[in-house]
Amino acid sequence: MVYSLAIGFCDTSRMLCCSFIVSFSFCTANSESDSKKLQDFLLTMESSIRDHPLWAGATEEEIDCAVEGLEKYVMTKLFTRTFASSEDTKVDQEISEKICLLQHFIKPEHLDIPGPYHNETSWLFAQKELQKMNAFKAPREKLLCILNCCRVINNLLLNVAMSSDNVPAGADDFLPILIYVTIKARPPWQILLSCIQTSNSYNYIGGSQN
Amino acid sequence: MGCSSSLPDRTTSGRLDSLNSQVVGATESKNARVKLVLLGDSGVGKSCIVLRFVRGQFDPNSKVTVGASFLSQTIALHDSTTVKFEIWDTAGQERYAALAPLYYRGAAVAVVVYDITSPESFDKAQYWVKELQKHGNPDIVMALVGNKADLHENRKVPVQDGVDYAEKNGMFFIETSAKTADNINELFEEIAKRLPQVSSS
Numbered sequence: 001m002v003y004s005l006a007i008g009f010c011d012t013s014r015m016l017c018c019s020f021i022v023s024f025s026f027c028t029a030n031s032e033s034d035s036k037k038l039q040d041f042l043l044t045m046e047s048s049i050r051d052h053p054l055w056a057g058a059t060e061e062e063i064d065c066a067v068e069g070l071e072k073y074v075m076t077k078l079f080t081r082t083f084a085s086s087e088d089t090k091v092d093q094e095i096s097e098k099i100c101l102l103q104h105f106i107k108p109e110h111l112d113i114p115g116p117y118h119n120e121t122s123w124l125f126a127q128k129e130l131q132k133m134n135a136f137k138a139p140r141e142k143l144l145c146i147l148n149c150c151r152v153i154n155n156l157l158l159n160v161a162m163s164s165d166n167v168p169a170g171a172d173d174f175l176p177i178l179i180y181v182t183i184k185a186r187p188p189w190q191i192l193l194s195c196i197q198t199s200n201s202y203n204y205i206g207g208s209q210n
Numbered sequence: 211m212g213c214s215s216s217l218p219d220r221t222t223s224g225r226l227d228s229l230n231s232q233v234v235g236a237t238e239s240k241n242a243r244v245k246l247v248l249l250g251d252s253g254v255g256k257s258c259i260v261l262r263f264v265r266g267q268f269d270p271n272s273k274v275t276v277g278a279s280f281l282s283q284t285i286a287l288h289d290s291t292t293v294k295f296e297i298w299d300t301a302g303q304e305r306y307a308a309l310a311p312l313y314y315r316g317a318a319v320a321v322v323v324y325d326i327t328s329p330e331s332f333d334k335a336q337y338w339v340k341e342l343q344k345h346g347n348p349d350i351v352m353a354l355v356g357n358k359a360d361l362h363e364n365r366k367v368p369v370q371d372g373v374d375y376a377e378k379n380g381m382f383f384i385e386t387s388a389k390t391a392d393n394i395n396e397l398f399e400e401i402a403k404r405l406p407q408v409s410s411s
Contacts, residue, residue, distance in 0.1 A: 112303050170257020171299035175306060 009054050016045065017070070021077050034082060042071055072138040079137040102183050111176040116160045123177070126152040127185040153177050240291040242407050245298065247314045249342075250323035251334040252302030255357040258388035259323065260297050263398055285398060293402040295319075302334075310338075311345060319351045319401055324372075326356045326385065327364040332371070339379055351404050352381040355397060360387040 020041050024034070046067050049055050055063065075082065108118055129149040133142045156177070157169035248256040264283045284294040300306070300313045314320055320342050324335040335354065342350060354376040356367060369385065376383030382400055386393040 112305065168257055168261050170260070171301045172252045172257070172303065174299075175301040175309075176303075 005054055009052055012048075013045070013070075016048075017074060021074065024078055025081055038071075038074070041074070042067055045070055068140065072140060075138040075140075083137075099183055106180070106183055108176075108180060111180050113176045113180060114173065117156060117173060117177060119156055122152060122156040123181055123184065126156075126177075126181045130181065130185045149181065150174075150178065153181065240289075241294070242291070242405060243294045243296065244318040244405060245316055246295045246319040246321060246401070247298045247300060247317040248321050248323060249300055249310065249314070249335075249338040250302055250355075251325070251328070251331040254302065254323045254325040254328070254331050255388045256302065256323050257299050259321075259355070259357060259386060259394060259397075260299060262388045262391055262394045264297070283398075285395075285402060287399070287402055291402075293405065295398065295402075310341070314342060314346050314350075317347065317350060318405065319353070320346065321353045321355055321397075321401070322381075323355045323357050324367065325358050326367045326372075327358055327361050329366050332356075332367045336375065339375075339381070343379070349406065351401060351406075352379070353397065353401055354379075354381045354383045356383075356385040357388060359385040359392060360390050 024037065027033075046063065049058075049063055049066055055066075058066075126149045129145055129152055132148075133145040136142050136145065153174060157173055161168050248260065250256050260281055264281050280296075280298055282294060282296045284292055286292050298313050298317070300310055320338075322335045322338045322342075324331040339352065339354070342352060354372060356369070356372045372383050372385065375381075382404060384393050384397050384400065386397055388394065
């Protein structure tokens with residue numbers, strides 16, 4: 001009984017997803033309306049999940065996870081459509097070239113990074129986290145890579161603050177390091193702007209950066 | 211600053227409220243969510259103020275897991291209204307001034323901080339106030355904060371200067387000490403009371 005219920009639910013969801021993905025690919029790309037369409041779709045799916053007997057005992061967190069999973073699936077499928085429009089790609093290319101130029105001569109001093117924070121190992125680790133972005137397709141996962149990079153930097157700041165009885169670090173110390181790490185993270189870095197724009201237009205920034 | 215305040219808040223970070231979180235956030239009955247940005251010269255103690263405010267109500271020994279560049283803290287007012295501050299710290303160095311609009315865009319509150327022992331930082335604070343008046347959200351609640359009030363024997367900026375400047379620009383003024391925690395909670399409580407969505411609800 002539960003089994004057939006599950007099959008039925010899966011079938012319906014799959015049909016809805018497919019039709020959403022197909023309908024999406026027919027319209028011309030427009031990040032604003034695309035974002036709205038995606039939000040509406042996810043809301044509809046969320047309410048159908050809530051109404052379904054199969055999910056009756058689910059906690060808020062489980063439902064959130066389900067919707068997040070669904071979102072990841074849909075965004076991965078729509079990657080070519082939602083990411084890197086020709087315009088963005090052009091800008092990405094330009095930024096990438098500029099970063100390449102900067103990469104070779106930039107020194108931590110150029111960015112006002114205070115001495116105690118000069119820690120190549122930690123910076124390299126942060127760069128690696130950032131570079132993982134290219135390996136993911138769903139915006140939420142890309143954003144997580146940025147977040148992890150920031151965590152590495154924050155750990156460095158924290159260690160310095162704890163070991164030297166320093167005043168706690170804030171944005172004065174954090175931002176220069178983040179910029180340095182971003183410049184030093186080696187290309188392929190083509191889709192930096194696309195990543196950020198996609199993240200912005202799909203409204204991840206507001207909810208996830210705690 | 212405790213781990214509990216820095217963890218992602220799953221109940222409020224849904225897709226829905228990210229849509230309307232820009233200016234004042236969801237004003238569900240008596241719970242407001244506001245974006246607060248800190249501006250001021252580097253070294254005036256912006257991050258110390260936030261850390262004091264956020265950590266003060268938690269275990270001071272709790273380990274910091276996420277940095278002070280973005281923190282949130284909720285306060286409860288006497289009439290059972292709660293205000294959740296999403297606090298954005300900015301880099302105060304001159305070379306990063308151009309990035310500030312990215313931070314104060316959509317902010318409901320701006321806290322402009324200077325150091326009472328540094329006249330340069332007071333000048334810089336006035337620069338930020340003008341900048342916000344020109345380019346900020348017109349309904350933004352602004353507070354002028356003279357920090358390091360514990361160093362009164364080195365005071366270079368008279369209290370009256372701060373009071374006058376704040377009054378002329380319709381701002382709330384307070385002197386604080388992040389070191390001794392003086393006036394830190396008062397600062398945020400006063401800001402909360404001045405929020406239009408709190409006083410009107």
